[in-house]
Amino acid sequence: MFAEDRAAFITSLDDYSLLIIDDLGVERNTEYAMEQMFTVIDSRYRSKKPLIVTTNLKLEKIKNPPDLAHARIYDRILERCAPVLFSGKNFREEGAMATKAAAKEIVRKDNKI
Numbered sequence: 001m002f003a004e005d006r007a008a009f010i011t012s013l014d015d016y017s018l019l020i021i022d023d024l025g026v027e028r029n030t031e032y033a034m035e036q037m038f039t040v041i042d043s044r045y046r047s048k049k050p051l052i053v054t055t056n057l058k059l060e061k062i063k064n065p066p067d068l069a070h071a072r073i074y075d076r077i078l079e080r081c082a083p084v085l086f087s088g089k090n091f092r093e094e095g096a097m098a099t100k101a102a103a104k105e106i107v108r109k110d111n112k113i
Contacts, residue, residue: 010039014047024055024077034069045076052081059083 013019021040027033044051055062062078065071 006036010036010043013040014043014049016049018050018052019044020052020054022054024053025057031069034073038069038073041073041076045080048080051077053077059085 024037027037041051062074062083065074
């Protein structure tokens, strides 16, 4: 995206009554990625519109960021969002166990032929 298009896109995010950012913390940890994430979060912060952020980051890490770039993002999120912990079984892990069991069965059958 060209800079003008990117700025227009980020500005357009404020047109939505609710913005959901899924899986914060998995983006590339480059200066450019952090700048873009800050721009999106800051724009939403200034618009004072609702924001939902999902992440696997621990609250302790969000409250104690590793550097200034993360602190600028996390501070705005913590001011606009109420942390809610969801816990339970990891459905991906359960799926992986089922896939592994199925693969073992296939290998077992192939070795008997």
